[in-house]
Amino acid sequence: MTDSRLGVSVTHRRYVPYSHAHYAGNLVDGAYALGLFGDVATEVCIRTDGDEGLFAGYSDVRFHAPIRAGDVVQVSAQVSRVGTRSRTLELSCAVVCRGRPDRSESAAEVLDPPIVAVTATGTVVVPAAGVSREE
Numbered sequence: 001m002t003d004s005r006l007g008v009s010v011t012h013r014r015y016v017p018y019s020h021a022h023y024a025g026n027l028v029d030g031a032y033a034l035g036l037f038g039d040v041a042t043e044v045c046i047r048t049d050g051d052e053g054l055f056a057g058y059s060d061v062r063f064h065a066p067i068r069a070g071d072v073v074q075v076s077a078q079v080s081r082v083g084t085r086s087r088t089l090e091l092s093c094a095v096v097c098r099g100r101p102d103r104s105e106s107a108a109e110v111l112d113p114p115i116v117a118v119t120a121t122g123t124v125v126v127p128a129a130g131v132s133r134e135e
């Protein structure tokens with residue numbers, strides 16, 4: 001029988017504030033996307049296992065395109081494997097809106113299609129069924 005947690009997916013959207021710009025061209029650092037992956041993975045763990053879970057590691061992280069201050073990003077996680085306590089997630093962060101400073105200081109547009117900026121495969125670990133983290 002297929003585990004009902006397989007395929008569970010969660011999506012968050014977030015505006016990237018200018019206070020997070022770190023490099024030339026208003027780029028954010030690579031760890032910014034990993035922080036967003038932690039948040040979306042946390043909601044996956046809550047939905048699948050009733051616990052926030054802990055990130056154990058990433059088997060693959062790819063930075064395909066920059067993320068900039070002023071972007072709106074869409075972050076998604078989908079469960080691709082269910083172990084005893086581990087869950088493997090396929091993660092992606094795509095830019096769905098971006099500023100157009102060439103038009104005006106506050107001009108921005110919807111990107112169609114979105115730009116896939118970061119992808120990763122990650123593993124989260126949850127407590128054994130019926131056991132809370134403190135026990």
Ligand SMILES: C[C@H](N)CC(=O)SCCNC(=O)CCNC(=O)[C@H](O)C(C)(C)COP(=O)(O)OP(=O)(O)OC[C@H]1O[C@@H](n2cnc3c(N)ncnc32)[C@H](O)[C@@H]1OP(=O)(O)O
Pocket residue numbers: 038039041042045052053054055056057082083084085086087123124125
């Ligand atoms: C999603 C979060 N809410 C947001 C975060 O980002 S949390 C912040 C970053 N993470 C942490 O601070 C976690 C620090 N690490 C730990 O506390 C522990 O290492 C752990 C809880 C992640 C694992 O420790 P432990 O419970 O002792 O693990 P094990 O009993 O050895 O294994 C349990 C299952 O987890 C699999 N596993 C363990 N380590 C890894 C790894 N590095 N990569 C992939 N998989 C790992 C292990 O194979 C077991 O799997 P099954 O239960 O057999 O499916």
